[in-house]
Amino acid sequence: MEYRGYGISGSRTAALGFGGMRFESPQDTDKSAATVLRAFNKGITYFDTAPGYCEDQSEIIIGTAVKEMKKSGEPFTVSTKSNKPDGTVLRRELERSLKRLNVDVIDYYNCWYVLTLEDWERRKKGGAVEAILKAKEEGLIRHAAFSTHLPGPHIRQVIEEGFFEGVTLGYSVINSPFRQDGIRAAVENGMGVVVMNPLGGGIIPPNEKAFGFLKARPEQNMLEAALHYLLSDDRITVSLVGFRNDNDVDTAVEAVNSFFPYTADQMEYIESRVAREFNSFCTSCMYCNVCPEDIPVWAFMETHNHFRLKGGEDILGHLRGYWGTAIDALERCTSCRKCERACTQHLPILERFEELKAAVKTS
Ligand code: SF4
Ligand code: SF4
Incomplete structure (x- = not known):
């Protein structure tokens, strides 16, 4: 396992982090906690969760594993979040997180999901930022951070206001130019820099044809290539992978254990390919799940990714087989653009709907 410093804070953590947002059996606390412990025993020390993740069970699962981790005497850290703009409400949520996680101090506490600069202003006006800093003063939080899907220059703006010691941001080859300035x-x-979604919402590993340029050596598989590229960037402290089960833990740990840093030339080559080709893919984060007409926007956007990578073949089959929906659902769209305003990647969703419809007609 690779270990890194969290900025200049003096804290150290494993470079592969446990993303607690994808447990496959969240109602089975013991089974899920065993997956967390498996990761801990393999050297992972950064465990990320949030209220609401996995049917609101994720903090409870991590907290169950924490009881066992404490017994080992080995170091570990927990990260959680609140998206509440109101300081009083955030404080209540923070106190509940402490209890659920079975800790006296939360190592990394994130002002969660800052989506726009207006939203950032609301967090300050509502008292959320002040409440986080007060909790830090009281010793309930070790490091204050914010998590965001803002574009790079806006992330810079928040950072330069000087409240936080770390940032958690969506980052992979797919969107790296969009967030580069934030890093x-x-x-x-x-x-400290913690990246979420390092596999581009799962798009990268199965698409060797499009992303094969990430491989520096022929024996690497695509999971290794995606992670090795991020690990070769020493500005990144932790890459968070969402683990469903023991097998996901094992394969990601194996990928990190086979890490060999890319050369400066290899990084430059990858970055030039990325800058040209991959700044506008949907990352399947599902934050566009706000449609008043109940359209599963992310399903169509993920299908659009496949359309771009593989051409127009079998769009209808993909929608039906993978997402259980049909192109007709788009007829309900009223063009209110609520989904576009919520999109973490600021993608032109309605334009892509039209491209999908046109591709279906001509296929
Ligand atoms: S623009 Fe269409 S898909 Fe998006 S939220 Fe509005 S109705 Fe739903
Ligand atoms: S369309 Fe945007 S918000 Fe929706 S899943 Fe894709 S990246 Fe996320």
Whole structure:
């Protein structure tokens, strides 16, 4: 396992983090906690969760594993979040997280999901930021951070206001140009950088044809290539992978254990390919799940990714077989653009709906 410093804070953590948002059996606390412990025993020390994840069971699962981790005497850290703008409500949520996680101090506490600069202003006005800093002063939080899907220059703006020691952001080859300036700003300000969605919402590993340029050596598989590329970027402290089960833990740990840093030339080549080709893919984060007409926007956007990668073949089959929906659902769209305003990647969703419809007609 690879270990790294969290900015200039003095804290250290494993470079592969446990993302607690994808447990396959969240109602089975013991089974899920066993997966967390398996990761801990393999050297993972950063465990990320949030209220609401996995039917609101994720904090409870991590907290169950924490009881066992404490007995080992080995180091581990927990990260959780609150998206509440109101400071009083955030404080209540933080106190509940402490109890659920079975800790006296939360190592990394994130002002969660800052989506726009207006939203950021609401967090400050509502008292959320103040409540986080007060909890830190009281010793309930070790490091204050924020999690965001903002574009790079906006992330820089928040960072330069100087409240936080770390940033958690969606980042992979698919969207790296879009967030690059945020990473630069974090490093300039001595902050820890935690990346979510390092596999591009699962798009990268199965698509060797499109992403094969990430491989530096022929024997690497695509999971290794995606992770090795991020691990070769020493500005990134932790790459968070969402684990469903023991097998996901084993394969990701194996990928990290076979890490061999890419050369500067290899990184430059990948970055030039990325800058040209991959800044506008849907990452399947599902934050566009806000449609008043109940259209599963993310399903159509993920299908659009496949359409771009593989051409127009079998769009209808993919929608039906993978998502249980049909192209006709788009007829309900009223063009209110609520989904576009919620999209973490700021993608032109309605334009893509039209492209899908046109591709279906001509196929
Ligand atoms: S623009 Fe269409 S798909 Fe998006 S939220 Fe509005 S009705 Fe739903
Ligand atoms: S369309 Fe945007 S918000 Fe929706 S899943 Fe894709 S990236 Fe996320």
